[in-house]
Amino acid sequence: MSVPVVVLATVDPVVRDLSQFSLVSDLPETGVLRHDLDPAAGTLRRVVSDGGGGLDGDGVIDDHTMPLAHTCLGCAIRExxxxxxxGMAASGRWQRVLVVLPVAAELVPVVSALDDPQTAADLDVTLLASVAAGDADQVRQDLMGDDLLADRGLALALDDRRSVGEALAAQVEYADLVLASGTDPVGLTLLDHLRGVRSTRSDLFTTRAGQVFLPRHDARMAAARVDPRLVVPADAADTSGAEANGVWTIDLHTRRPLHPERFRDQMEALVGHETRSRGRFQLATRPRTVGVWDGVGGQLSIGDAGGWEHCSPSTRMVFTGHGDGGADTREQLRRAFAVMALDDREMSRGPAYWRSVDDGLDPWLGDRDLVDDRS
Known part of the structure; x- marks a missing residue:
């Protein structure tokens, strides 16, 4: 019988320790596989322990530090x-295993590997759930603040320039289960507005470990949560813009392609707020390309997610925010979004015209000529 596995991610070392202890302390015969990265030293540390062991040295079975063989840290961790x-599954020592990722590591690389049926069969494990743990009392500052991971000594590589909010959002939006410590209603509501479709949130300290080690992971649903073609608001979000504890979500979409110049001009207006935004966009100059929109606070990342496959081309962006002037901010976002779409006259120019326009976005979206034959 394969060994059940849960994967845990956090952006806070203290929350990680508390979560590890909480999730295994009342479940005998639970093993813990924990990794830590030291980018300055170029090392990866692996600790295998029984139950809560590894926090203070008790229960440690294996503690090994090795040089990183890869510049790709996700590859190094998986390898x-x-x-x-x-090895833990084959030992017969443990009935289940908690995999604890390095602080600020994304869930996607490890969970995607365990989602592969052949890999899971080879390892003799079954993935039960991916879990993100966070402190509700800190969520607003973590998500909307300007801190980079490097500012807190949490960067996973010397060139890791991600913000704390970027790392937190990636974990919460992908996880099957969000465990929250703290009681701040703003933080709890933000977590509910960010977490993925068909995910759940529970209190870290009142949730028993047995409730976490239940089958709740669906590979297709997990993949859909981070696919920009399928972006949707969280189940808990009221997309009318109504506020709950000062937190709001709006869902903006259009089937019209975007004007490349106005798209560039409106970027600042769309990210200059206390918001988390994510979604997809279609430019008139790149009709076959799914553009990825990923914004946290004042930071924005755009990229190329490939072709539309079986999805209808469109632009859809989901904004979640908090702060003073919420109604004004929502109206500003709606106006900036509306400005970007082609008007009737521009639509009538046809695809041939827009193919001749240099949109100036090659540095972010790649050479347009190389992707023009996408279906």
Whole structure:
């Protein structure tokens, strides 16, 4: 019988320790596989322990530090994590395993690997759930603040320039289960507005470990949560813009392609607020390209997510925000979004005209000529 596995991610070292202890303390025969990265030293540390062991040295079975063989940290973690997990499953020592990722690490690389049926069969494990743990009392500052991971000593590489909010959002939006410590209603509401479709939120300290080690992971649903073609608001979000504890979400969409110049001009207006925004966009100059929109606070990342496949081309962006002037901010976002779409006259120019226009976005979206034959 395969060994059940839960994967845990956080952006806070203290929350990680508390979560690890809470999730295994009342479940005997639970193993913990924990990794830490030291980018300055170029090392990866692996600790295998029984139950809550590894926090103070008790219960440690294996503690090994090795040089990083990869500049891709996700690859380095998986290349040690997967064989280590196989060894734990084969040992027969543990009935279940909690995989604890390095602070600020994304869930997607490890969970995607365990989602592969052949990989899971080879390791003799079954992924039950991906879990993100956060402190509700800190969520607003973490999500909307300007701190980079490097500012807190949490960067996973010397060139890791992600913000704390970017790392937190990536974990919460992908996880099957969000565990929250703290009681701040703003933080709890933000978590509910960000977490993925068909995910759940529970209190870290009142949730028993047995409730976490239940089958709740669906590979297709997990993939859909981070696919920009399928972006939707969270189940808990009221997209009318109504506020709950000062938190709001609006869902903006259009089937009209965007004007490239106005798209560039409106970027600042769309990210210059206390908001988390994510979604997709279609430019008139790149009709076959799914543009990725990923904004946290004052930071924005755009990229190329490939072709539209079986989805209808469109632009859809979901904004979640908090702060003074909420109604004004929502109206500003709606106006800026509306300005970007082609008007009737521009639509009538046809695809041939827009193919001749240089949109100036090659540095972010790649050479347009290389992707023009996408279906």
């Amino acid at each position: 040690d994590l997967l064989p280590s997990l196989a």
